[in-house]
Amino acid sequence: MRVLIADDENFVRMNFKSFMDWERHGYQLIGEARNGQEAIDKLAELKPDIVFLDIRMPVMDGLEVLRQLNTRSDPCKVIILSSYNEFEYVREAMLLGAVDYIHKPSLYPALVFETLNRVRSLVDEERKQTDQFEQLRRNEERSKPDLKALFCKGWIEGSVRHEWEIEQKTKQLAIDLKQPNVCCMLLFIDNYEAVQKRYAKPLDHLVGFSVNNILREIFRKFEQLEFFQVSGNQFAILKSYAKLRSLNDVFEQQWHLIRTIRTALKQFMNIGVSFSVSALHSQLLKVPAAYEEALRASEDLFFEGESSVVFYENVPRRKSANNERGYEDLAKQIRTQAEASKWDEADASLHTLFDTIEKKRDIGKKETLDLSVSLHYSLLETCSEANRDTNGSGFPTIEDIMGAENLALVRQLLATELAYLRGKRQETGISTNLKIQKVLAYIHNYFDHDLTLEELAHHVGLNSSYLSRLFKEQTSMMLIPYINQYRVKKSLDDLLAGKLKTYEIAEKVGFNSADNYYIAFKKVYGQPPNEYRKSILEGTGK
Template sequence: MYKVLIVDDERPVRMAIRLAGEWEKLAVSEIVEAPEAHTGLRLLEEWKPDIVLVDIKMPVMDGMEMLRRASARYPEVKYIIVSGLDEFEYARQAIQYRVLDYLLKPVDKVELNRSLREAVRQLEEERKDREMKQRQSMMNNLSLPLFKEKLLTMIIDGDRIHPPILEDYKKLTSMTKQHVLYSCAIIQVLNFDEVCASKFKGDSFSCYFALTNMIDECCAPWSQGFSFRSYKTDHEIIVVLEIGTHPEPKVFSAAKMTEIIHSLQTLFGFASIAGIGGFSPSFEKLGESFGEAHAIKSSINILKCENRVFTETQTGRRAELSSIMNKRELLIRAFESGNIEFTRGIVNGYFDLIKQTGYFSMDDARKSAAEFILMFEDIAAQLGIAEDPQGKPLSFGTVGPYPSFEDFSEFVFRVISLVFDRIQDGLRNSEAFNIIRIKNYIDDHFFTDINLTMFSEQYYLSKEYLSRLFKERFGFGIYEYVLKVRMDRAKEMLDDPSIKIQLVSSKVGFNDNAYFSKAFKKYTGLSPSEYRNLALQSKKSI
């Protein structure tokens, strides 16, 4: 909807214009009148009309002076002169002040509405043009970063890029300047999940946006930096640096990157480390720089990690250790013993061997943590605790970057505590465990199908541990004891000649009479018939 201002010192003229205009058709919602130029200028500033109809000959300030001032301050407004003066000089000045039309009094209704329609048409076109430019600007603001991110990712990954696309990107991002060095840095956020949960309510998109925006702002005074999230490594930010030629670009950028790491810690609480790759005047060599930055970050010795920004690959004598998997059986026995300190002691011994070498990189820690998780998952499955009480798979967390050996060992010990607590929860949630309960169950249910799995699942203990515990207490393995009870009961029933051997077989849990006879003979040295005959002869002799 549009607003119209009528500026004329003659009230009848103003009324005539009001009556002649087809305002509803023109989408004009408001009309305001001004009896002289000063009031007209004030209303222009305060009310901001879209169309102004102005007379030339007015007291104090004429219409031409008003147009001169108004067109300079409000060039977007459409001005139409309505005058009784038909002079060329006025028409010439009107063109200078970007007047849309020059109408003579008395006002002709057809001419007035034609001029008003043209004014509305121009306003509508200009509005659409502004909206299109705004949308284009918004799209550029949104799409250019995405375009940059996509293209830089392709360069870093070594993908082939069509040359015209690369040239267009350089022009869009002003990367055609001379005497410029390019590099790739990697910032690894070490506590992303914690900060995301506490500061961003778990919204990872907002968290990454804040991270990259902050990094770009910090880079702006010294580098045309552009940062974006890495989708290959969790919580990793890739920063493309662009600096002027410098005698020691790595030293210079490392000092600046240290300031960025400090700012991220101070403002948001992000704990981070960074690796900076080599600099090159060639933008296309960013992939090599990224590879170097990644190698630098991965090589950081977490046994001696005092800095937060690194520019060179660290080396050292790597620990020549046997796999932690070799400690698996020992750890199972430690978990089953219920002694967490014994369990920790086994792992601490492994850690001591690592510390003796003096070098353990972030990459070593990542691989070792993955091996620990794999082993603990295997142990949990064997101990029957692969699921939590709700039936969901037990989670040991994800392998993350470990900036220090303390962080790495804390992760491993946390998983150990998780496994240990799960075993204890299993025992607490089940009926109080006592090995006698298994013996009593066998005594009462020897004729049913009995297997170790049922006890293992009930008491959250491994089959091996239960068998060992049962044998230590009663001198038999569980299966051995089941067989013993069955054979003892079979003997009792065979002493009664009225009970058929086939019935004895089924009563002690054997569905196959032949199999029962074979098992009985193997256990006693006599077949069921031989045992019965011998028992009867013994009774007669008595």
């Protein structure tokens, strides 16, 4: 403990220094002051733990020193030195914060150390409490993100029903959200299961841990934002735009946030993400409604595919029960065609089914998956010879279909299934036939991508030259001309609609230039695209 003596009487200061072994008792006498002003200066310079302070001193008395210490919130403890006739001063000094006093006529070592030890116990106890408080504060700071997440999860689920609850908790947990213009964004990792497989169990939880850390870091630059992990592959972002009044400004800021997140997660984790975004709400009390809207919007990510963003305002309102019957009829037609080994027709019907679902979007994700599972079962029943040989064969399972993240993957799974069943019906060339069907299914699903012979060969595990020869044998066409022909046929709807420019149509169906599209189109229909469209519209086309 560091001790300072402040007394204008020289012999008192000398007695303090000489009549005891300070260090042996655990104290260090660090200085002395001859008046109140000097005491103030020494206190600021030396920062003692305890000061013996005479009440009556020149320049500035002890009471004024105490008053100044109070204005500075100085933590040192003051023991007053007084004479017998200074009781009123002692009383005032105690009211000003002195912790003990000693009468100068009783100034002897035993009393001094008794008083010092009493004050030291007080200092030690206060320090202990301060340390405990600081530890609690640090623990609270560390646990605040968890407490925030826990509260926010309950909030979006509707457990917070009153404005006063929101006001209390947002203040307590330092939640940075304001009214109006409040929205909820949901973030989903694309190909989540594949991303998880990068980490061996039991470390697959590190995906969410890593995403949380990256988001926490980039969100330091954003105000009025809170985020938390709702479940394995669902991260919620609550964001308010209280300072903005223009919807266009809000929309631009939402896209800026989305682009920032995408860039960071791609850079640091090499993952893609998709988003669903609620409408804007005027009150924080509407956060549960915003979350429900974002959830409903997330259903449409199934139709959009990877790296998509769906806004709630753009989600179609569906009456699924009225729309399912037409799709069920198409599914029955596919079964009938497969039963009759009309595989080309079945494949065409399958793509018609999914093209229609994708275009109309008049049934939801659940209804689409239910329909696909039903078709899966009916095809297996129809082609009973395949039932005995599907385990471990790469044949799609119920789990594959129900776990598919998007419509394109469901389409691919069922196209693969048709190709597999077609192969099983063949008496000869089962293996090679299946590979060609897989190539066809892949082309039909990804015709708008930059397909290459090498990519297709890798997809079915063959070398390029052998695949090229095999494809020609089984389809009577070379592979690349077949792809171009399929692209040309897929372009007809857009060409006849006349809403897109020719180069835009070419790009949409997978051609890398408008010239290549012109050449391929003329080979298929004998005319360039614009002349063909004109002839059709004039009623002279064949």
